[in-house]
Amino acid sequence: MRTFERINELAKKRGIGLRALASKAGLGETTIYGWKKRTPDSSKLESVAKVLGVSVDYLLGKEEKDTNKDYDGEVEEALNSARMYQGKPISDAQRETIKGIVKAYLDAQDKDK
Structure with a gap:
């Protein structure tokens, strides 16, 4: 590809x-x-x-597998569906912050297993 x-x-x-x-x-x-x-x-x-x-x-194409966690796509989908908060659009900076928080939380969950 x-x-x-x-x-x-x-x-x-x-x-x-x-x-x-x-x-x-x-x-x-x-x-x-x-x-x-x-x-x-x-x-x-x-x-x-x-x-x-x-x-x-x-x-x-040098790596065949996407090295990110399987949940990256799911986090993106969730953020794409969350377009507004308190009647205001979510900014790109807010999206990145939310993404970082969710990824950190999920990484911590993986370590606890």
Whole structure:
């Protein structure tokens, strides 16, 4: 699987479109689409990997398994469904904070087993 296809597949699993993914990664809206035909710049690929919560090696196909915990996708889905709190939209900063708290909690649960 090529890098573009892997990114597209992960974005779909996370419930995010490629334009939105590019925007969150600080890239131009159509940058990722250009990766269908050319190799992405490493710094841009790092930004996308960070947003998707995977390693660059995974996006490049050097790792076959997503090294993140199985619950990463579930945490993203939960955050995608929680669009408002007290009548106000959840900001990107708040989403990242919530994600960090949930991951830390689940990691602690894994250690207790």
